[in-house]
Amino acid sequence: MKDDDKPSSAEVATKFKQYLFPSNATYYGDALAIESASGIRVRDYDGREYLDFFGGILTISVGHAHPKVNAAAIAQLRRLGHVSTLYPTLALAELAEKLVRLVPGKLERAFFCTSGTEADETAVALAQVHTGRQEIVALRHGSSGRSMLGQSLTGHSKYRVVPSQVAAVKHAHAPYCYRCPFGLRFPSCELRCADDIEELIQTTTTGVIAGFIAEPILGVGGVITPPPGWLKRATDIVKRYGGVFICDEVQTGFGRTGSMWGVDGEGVDPDIVTMAKGIANGFPISAVVTTTAIASAWQGGNIATFGGNPVSCAAASATIDVLREEGLVENAASTGAHLKGGLEALKRRHATIGDVRGRGLMLGLELVRDEPAGDRTPAVDATLRVLEETKKRGLLVGRGGLYGNVVRVAPPLVATRRDVDDALTILEASFAAIGAVGSSAG
Template identity: 40%
Template sequence: MTDLIRRHRAVTPAWLAVYYDEPIELTHGEGRHVWDAEGRRYLDFFGGILTTMTAHALPEVTKAVAEQAGRIIHTSTLYLSTPMVELAEQIAELSGIPDAKVFFTTSGTEANDAALLLATSYRRSNQVLAMRNSYHGRSFSTIGITGNSSWSPSSLSPLQTLYVHGGVRTRGPFAHLSDAEFTAACTADLEDLLTQVGGPVAALIAEPIQGVGGFTSGPDGLFAAFKRVLDRHGILWISDEVQTGWGRTGDHFWGWQAHAEAGPPDVLTFAKGIGNGLSMGGVVARAEVMDCLDANSISTFGGSPITTAGALANLRHLLDHDLQGNARAMGALLTERLRAAGLPIVQEVRGRGLMIGVELVDPAGEPSAAAAAAVLEQAKQLGLLIGKGGARGNVLRIAPPMTLTEPEAVEGADLLIEALDRAWQQLTAAGAGR
């Protein structure tokens, strides 16, 4: 155990997860690569949990942050801020929500927390619909709407949460149905659920593609079908775009746009990638919803000059260089190569754009968290950083920065295939030795 690991464990909570049998400290990065304290270089295919959206040390962001830091770092929302207003104007326009207003926070957890406050205040109800297998943050309120037991340490909540089918296409009572039948069955289940609820329901909060849940999703159009039901009951739709926003899925700028035939959500939350590593999140909502609070509120750090200046530079770079189109092309390349490898350890390769999930099984064909852990270790040894998740801990999460080049995509795919093959050999050898 290195001295830093020992010190880390002495002063941080036991539940604070750290990757790898021998954890690494990342000291600097450039483009799609990072270096650890020992000088080893890695191709980064996880981006600090989908947060380094464009690139490490992106010059435009570094310049904007440095220039802003040289003027003033902090003011709070009690004062006007040009970069905050400019970023809010651009996000409101991009959101697709009519008459939109924006409130900035410091994280996705806080953004979802604020969205829940708005919805429950607007509807005068603490009843919330959420998706099974979902994850929305680690605060007291967001844990209460997280449908994934691995990330929900407490049953206590200020909210009454009702969980809906549809977040996982390949598992559950409707998995055997066609896409159209699956959507119809989930919608009928939602209708039935609402007949059994006493009093109004505030909102449905849902990730268009579930992040921590293993990059799972229902068919396109599912949330449009849900929204038609919600609209009849006056229930708000909150689209959690913390991981799916800003064009990462390639096909759409926002994840909700795969379900756009019923119109935009009432509320949209964002975070992670927009700051490219800066602590940034926020809520977009119809003005009627955003303005519903009848008590004073401010944000000490949300929308700070330095984070909004950096985020604005990051967003402009993304739009100017069509990184959504690049995510679509590079994601298709990665997905095709991984599927074509035909590895026995891989049960499914799924996702959209540069948001790819690889579901793993053991030699008996069962979901295997041990397989995912083994691949993570092998990939690290080969110089590739990836993530993992899923309800059973058996899904690799692949989400490189959206400036990924074709040679890097090919290199990363080859390294991952090698890591998968090595892990399979390790698992089969362990099984043979029993």
């Protein structure tokens, strides 16, 4: 223990490692234990400060400890902490109304749970009871969480611990242009990966499906950003084969991509939208929003004990207000464009950066071996080293992608140009440092 009786970062990390499941992933060789945070900065137990460009895995939308969100949550907690949805509360009813007005298209009903996994699970069950069918098309490289169905929907072997998968899930190719599954290039590919969904349905299902679940940008998959027109083409096919479209906005929602929803501008109206992460600035809550017809198809009992917790609902309502009042969606677009420009400039100087992608403040850098020039072998070691080097210099970024070779850059939406320039300076120094110690790629 240090003088002030606070544990050191190492002591907290040691206790964590001792008592949590060994599978509980942490970043960095020496896990970073965080003690406090405000705005875009976090501090560890040793008093070191970091610029947080991963925002609690994209949950911290309006900045750590935002006074308005915290005040709303504390006021609600003083009044009423929890009663469950058996008893309507104003915090819950008001949030439902806000969400119904906020979502794209004409969706009228909300259901609350506590994680993205539960929201996706609920949405798939709804699609199945509404259509009376079972089969669901999901995406390779997509992510839907940790439950048995969540693991089955998720298109990453790494996140599947149990081999018996839910048979009704069929995985379509992801719109992964940098590693096109058909070896083609956009636009001359004419969206072959979207068209392939038709053959997937014709060859691997009964020929009619319950639905299609897709993220507008595949976050865990490494910020895979579909080309223009892909989502419309894919969802048109899905509709022709009787499926509903479940838009997974768990990562992309609430301004993250520079518009309120990741699906905005795609010319597609989802039948069901799932949301979590950024909804309440870190408070645990998720939601499913859909039409009355689809919601009414759930005829059995339906309750999530912690769903619609009033404290989380109050935090979510306040987060939505702050997004609007502080113009943070617009900021995500403009500051995000500035950040993306900086990352593209970085790519021109560092050959290991093979691709820069994403929108708004949801960006990724895919690192490749580039030896010989143009080699796209995933550079996993280089990615791990970039994380260590950025941490050393006071910047936190994330990691993703099937191969673990994508640096994810996603600060809270309050990030300023100055924050971005500071982060870019650190990234530049970090890439220079890994270059200097050799370019051995993993």
